[in-house]
Amino acid sequence: MSEATLVQHNPTAHRYEAVVDGFLSVCEYEVVADRMIFTHTLVPPELRGRGIAELLVRAALAEARASGRKVVPTCSYVAKFIERHQEYQDLVA
Numbered sequence: 001m002s003e004a005t006l007v008q009h010n011p012t013a014h015r016y017e018a019v020v021d022g023f024l025s026v027c028e029y030e031v032v033a034d035r036m037i038f039t040h041t042l043v044p045p046e047l048r049g050r051g052i053a054e055l056l057v058r059a060a061l062a063e064a065r066a067s068g069r070k071v072v073p074t075c076s077y078v079a080k081f082i083e084r085h086q087e088y089q090d091l092v093a
Contacts, residue, residue, distance in 0.1 A: 006052070007059040016056045023047050027056035027078070035093050036064045036071050038078040057081050061088050 006018045015028040025043040029036045038060065043053045057078055064071050070093035073079035082088045 007055050009059070009063065016060045018052050018056055020047055020050070020052060025052045025056060027053070027060050027075075029060065031069070034069050036060070036069045038071060038073050038075040041075050041077040053077055054081065061091060064091055 006020065008017050010017050013028075014030055015026045018025045023044040023046055025047060026041070027038065028040040028042075029038050031037075038057075041053050041056060060078075061071065061082075069091075071078075071082070071088075071091045072093050073082055082092060
């Protein structure tokens with residue numbers, strides 16, 4: 001399972017998505033000015049423990065960095081992820 005084939009950005013719905021085994025996982029956000037506010041990450045119980053949330057968040061943070069946006073991790077998963085991965089801490093608004 002690679003990030004490139006798994007994660008899709010759905011800008012209309014303001015989320016990053018991955019469909020695995022017929023189940024939808026999402027990392028949702030809102031854009032306010034130059035900030036991406038991460039509001040919710042959801043992986044169905046059937047898919048947990050497979051690293052899908054991490055792939056979603058890495059893709060979202062990579063796009064935030066590429067677009068020059070700061071991030072506001074109101075989602076507890078995204079906040080913990082950034083806390084554990086020093087390379088993303090410079091993105092926090």
